[in-house]
Amino acid sequence: HIQGVWSIGAKSSVAHDSGTKDSGAFVPLKEIQGDSNLFHVIMKPGVDPGAELKEISWQFGPESDYRVMLHVYKWTDSPMWVTLQDKYKQRVHVPTMTTLRTENLTLEDSGRYQAIGDLTEGKAFIQMFHLIVFKPVLLPQILAKSFSITPGWCSVTLESRATGASENLNMTWENKGLPKNLDQTGTLGPDSNSRTLTLSLPVSQHLSRPNASLTCVVSNSIDKKNATLHLGEFCCTELGFQLAKIKFAAEERK
Structure with a gap:
């Protein structure tokens, strides 16, 4: 399971305002074209142990212009897609509330991803990933x-x-x-x-x-x-x- 950089803060309806802080750093992840990738969200020490995870919002794009892909809610097994369905819906799966799997990776899947988790007690956290997809090496x-x-x-x-x-x-x-x-x-x-x-x-x-x-x-x-x-x-x-x-x-x- 792959874990990204994380941070916590007060819950906010806007991903990048003062309520939800992120560290500005990304963990580089490397995969091969055609393989699959699994992002795994883990709540780290510092999160109130009594707080429960209610929702995760997955976003993709350049840092200055993230697009919300989908939301995952505690009370349902099916994600709610927002954008990028044509690109991802047939290849992206949500095995659990805290994991996101992409099958049959393409070079265009390279980029920055972030998961924003909403907790009870008015808290929120962000985990960030930087995925790089490489072409496979062919036999010389x-x-x-x-x-x-x-x-x-x-x-x-x-x-x-x-x-x-x-x-x-x-x-x-x-x-x-x-x-x-x-x-x-x-x-x-x-x-x-x-x-x-x-x-x-x-x-x-x-x-x-x-x-x-x-x-x-x-x-x-x-x-x-x-x-x-x-x-x-x-x-x-x-x-x-x-x-x-x-x-x-x-x-x-x-």
């Missing part, structure tokens, strides 16, 4: 751009290509069963969606191991995908070398 591709085999050596240039949106992606090369100095990392810029790695590897016990591999990991701040190339598949056998040549030629024709 590893392409053999060039390679050659000479006695005792396998030289290869690999390209790891990110598919889909490349903004704010981080790309890392990881190895298994190979010297540690082969690791490379890099951050993709707005006009780049690939990173190359050129290696000259001794055809030795390192490459003959079944687990000798290179993995390209592509990630953003919430999601991660990877693709793995087993080097022994084409560096250690004649059949693997011929298959790699065919794959390389096919890529060059694209």
Whole structure:
């Protein structure tokens, strides 16, 4: 359950007048496009323990222009929609009076949300959330751009290509069963969606191991995908070398 920044004050019919104070801060929440998100309202210490929650008003929008989405009342199981029904009604659910769930998140759901709770005893409180919805990271591709085999050596240039949106992606090369100095990392810029790695590897016990591999990991701040190339598949056998040549030629024709 996700909890936002909260504050308390005297009850008011207007969300931002002097009666109901908020802290002006938001808790950043990160989700992936297509997933669901759950906001959970929790009354914190400082709220009169004898006060009961009567109503919660959920609002969404820029800080200077919040729009009331819906009201949730203690005496009914169904929320009362006010605005934004076309955007949210089929995807927003109210499992309990103090929770709000949004299904099938879209990028447009990113923004600021606040829940205003009305209590008995003339009290009210606000909890605030800042939701950021990211596009999912897609599986990267590893392409053999060039390679050659000479006695005792396998030289290869690999390209790891990110598919889909490349903004704010981080790309890392990881190895298994190979010297540690082969690791490379890099951050993709707005006009780049690939990173190359050129290696000259001794055809030795390192490459003959079944687990000798290179993995390209592509990630953003919430999601991660990877693709793995087993080097022994084409560096250690004649059949693997011929298959790699065919794959390389096919890529060059694209």
